[in-house]
Amino acid sequence: MKLKGRVWKFGDNVDTDVIIPARYLNTTDEKELAKHCMEDLDPEFASKVKPGDIIVAGESFGIGSSREHAPIAIKASGVSLVIAKSFARIFYRNSINIGLPILENEEVYDLVETGDEIEVDLDKGEIHVKGKTLEARPFPEFIKEIIRYGGLLNYAKEKYL
Amino acid sequence: MGQTIAQKIIAKHAGVERVTPGEIYLVDVDFAFGNDITAALSIKQFNEIGARKVFDPEKVGLIPDHYTPNKDIKTAIITQSMRNFAREHGITHHYEVGEVGIEHALLPEKGVVLPGDLVIGADSHTCTYGALGAFSTGIGSTDLTFAWITGKVWLKVPETLKFVINGKLPRWSGGKDIILYIIGKIGVNGANYRVMEFSGDTIRNLNMDNRFTICNMAIEAGAKTGIIEPDEKTIEYVEQRKERSTYTVYKSDKDAEYEKIYEINAEDIVPQVAFPHLPENTKPIYEVEKMDIRIDQAVIGSCTNGRISDLEIAAKILKGHKVANKLRLIILPATPAIYREALERGYIEIFLDAGAVIAPPTCGPCLGGHMGVLAPGEKAISTTNRNFRGRMGHVESEVYLSNPAVAAASAIAGKIVSPEYILGGN
Numbered sequence: 001m002k003l004k005g006r007v008w009k010f011g012d013n014v015d016t017d018v019i020i021p022a023r024y025l026n027t028t029d030e031k032e033l034a035k036h037c038m039e040d041l042d043p044e045f046a047s048k049v050k051p052g053d054i055i056v057a058g059e060s061f062g063i064g065s066s067r068e069h070a071p072i073a074i075k076a077s078g079v080s081l082v083i084a085k086s087f088a089r090i091f092y093r094n095s096i097n098i099g100l101p102i103l104e105n106e107e108v109y110d111l112v113e114t115g116d117e118i119e120v121d122l123d124k125g126e127i128h129v130k131g132k133t134l135e136a137r138p139f140p141e142f143i144k145e146i147i148r149y150g151g152l153l154n155y156a157k158e159k160y161l
Numbered sequence: 162m163g164q165t166i167a168q169k170i171i172a173k174h175a176g177v178e179r180v181t182p183g184e185i186y187l188v189d190v191d192f193a194f195g196n197d198i199t200a201a202l203s204i205k206q207f208n209e210i211g212a213r214k215v216f217d218p219e220k221v222g223l224i225p226d227h228y229t230p231n232k233d234i235k236t237a238i239i240t241q242s243m244r245n246f247a248r249e250h251g252i253t254h255h256y257e258v259g260e261v262g263i264e265h266a267l268l269p270e271k272g273v274v275l276p277g278d279l280v281i282g283a284d285s286h287t288c289t290y291g292a293l294g295a296f297s298t299g300i301g302s303t304d305l306t307f308a309w310i311t312g313k314v315w316l317k318v319p320e321t322l323k324f325v326i327n328g329k330l331p332r333w334s335g336g337k338d339i340i341l342y343i344i345g346k347i348g349v350n351g352a353n354y355r356v357m358e359f360s361g362d363t364i365r366n367l368n369m370d371n372r373f374t375i376c377n378m379a380i381e382a383g384a385k386t387g388i389i390e391p392d393e394k395t396i397e398y399v400e401q402r403k404e405r406s407t408y409t410v411y412k413s414d415k416d417a418e419y420e421k422i423y424e425i426n427a428e429d430i431v432p433q434v435a436f437p438h439l440p441e442n443t444k445p446i447y448e449v450e451k452m453d454i455r456i457d458q459a460v461i462g463s464c465t466n467g468r469i470s471d472l473e474i475a476a477k478i479l480k481g482h483k484v485a486n487k488l489r490l491i492i493l494p495a496t497p498a499i500y501r502e503a504l505e506r507g508y509i510e511i512f513l514d515a516g517a518v519i520a521p522p523t524c525g526p527c528l529g530g531h532m533g534v535l536a537p538g539e540k541a542i543s544t545t546n547r548n549f550r551g552r553m554g555h556v557e558s559e560v561y562l563s564n565p566a567v568a569a570a571s572a573i574a575g576k577i578v579s580p581e582y583i584l585g586g587n
């Protein structure tokens with residue numbers, strides 16, 4: 001799977017509370033959640049983000065609660081991929097389970113600014129940015145498969161039901 | 162190269178000879194459960210995608226413990242959906258009020274989780290059962306739904322950190338102090354993604370209750386789970402209550418690979434207090450005592466320290482004493498069996514005489530749910546596991562974490578003190 005998109009850059013420790021504030025957790029409607037995605041960090045994010053855009057962030061992206069609303073809000077906002085230096089454990093699981101691609105890479109962060117364009121080959125785990133090719137650890141086959149199916153529940157539906 | 166106990170359990174459930182950290186497997190689960198916060202979402206997902214049958218009605222758990230008995234209409238509706246789901250699918254491990262207790266105390270006590278099992282729960286403190294030599298970890302609601310349908314969960318094989326604790330613990334120190342001391346040293350992210358394996362003669366000398374306390378708080382260092390090799394104490398505990406006839410005892414190989422090994426001298430671990438608002442903010446009790454921290458409430462209970470030996474320690478200290486003027490002491494036996502035993506041993510009478518209130522087996526105030534929520538500006542000492550901002554109530558309240566001895570002594574003194582402050586030098 002190949003992706004191409006504009007970068008939205010955020011810092012370290014982006015927690016689940018700023019990804020989707022608790023005041024909006026009374027709904028599970030994806031569109032509604034997407035409207036408030038990243039609101040407390042960048043109020044313009046939800047209105048300006050375009051399908052295919054890529055989030056680039058620092059350490060411990062997604063720390064905090066185990067709420068699945070956080071990756072759901074990001075995915076529903078149109079973001080195609082999150083690249084971070086590292087992810088919090090449960091956010092990592094939840095993203096994969098709901099079919100939001102994520103990659104761990106340390107170097108991209110310092111090379112890009114918001115608005116830059118990058119290309120990613122998810123299968124190879126390659127990130128192409130400003131003429132350079134960087135490696136992210138490619139996903140194991142199983143996780144690629146979950147992402148291809150659009151999440152763990154779709155995977156279960158196709159394979160087991 | 163040898164394998165750790167965690168690697169061996171994962172390999173067995175993945176159907177392979179051996180596993181290496183970083184690999185991902187779809188593994189079989191022996192038990193998959195949720196509580197009255199998380200199971201509702203899984204039930205909804207299960208029905209929405211059109212699943213008809215759970216993989217095995219005996220391996221699914223539904224444990225309404227957080228707001229038990231129902232604290233309001235919303236929670237009543239949630240437990241109703243769990244009850245209906247249990248009936249519809251013939252779920253054997255659904256516990257109703259009267260038999261329900263806090264999940265992480267209840268499941269080992271009932272012999273549902275056994276050594277060598279691979280268990281997942283939609284609750285972060287599922288790591289508690291590592292004390293039985295099981296591999297158990299907290300997951301999200303989607304993972305739970307998936308496991309109910311397929312009997313499987315995907316797992317990335319974690320690295321293991323080994324903590325070797327040797328020596329004699331100081332008086333009034335226990336499992337809680339060991340784990341708080343370690344979290345104080347390595348921090349709340351110190352074991353992120355990893356397994357914490359606890360060993361050494363201090364651990365071997367601890368009873369099962371204290372071992373559960375240690376593994377319970379592995380998540381507070383970011384760990385995937387905590388684990389302790391089974392020994393004769395584990396086997397004795399398990400044999401008295403096991404629900405299935407067979408189980409497997411795994412041990413780490415001598416040449417197993419660890420990412421890091423920490424050697425800890427138990428004599429350094431005096432009772433610890435974790436200050437607001439992170440479990441890593443630990444200080445030794447003797448330093449804390451000098452700070453004269455006045456408290457409004459003391460809580461003894463939870464999946465961390467609500468077991469019989471915790472209540473035994475509290476009773477020892479509270480016997481013949483009264484709680485401080487205007488202080489609320491709330492004691493929550495973690496399960497009905499623990500409640501009954503405390504009654505039979507005379508602890509409940511001691512607690513009542515001291516002026517405590519006894520709550521039913523529930524999570525209650527641990528997560529600020531009910532039965533002892535804090536007002537703005539109030540301070541509590543608590544034997545629970547988290548002291549995040551607002552965890553027990555208002556965002557401007559404060560929670561100090563400790564073992565049951567320190568909590569009981571502090572309830573009498575009205576401020577945070579060591580047990581010696583009440584009982585004298587020995």
Ligand code: SF4
Pocket residue numbers: 227263264265284286463464465523524527528545546
């Ligand atoms: S007692 Fe507290 S930490 Fe334990 S399961 Fe209940 S709410 Fe969670």
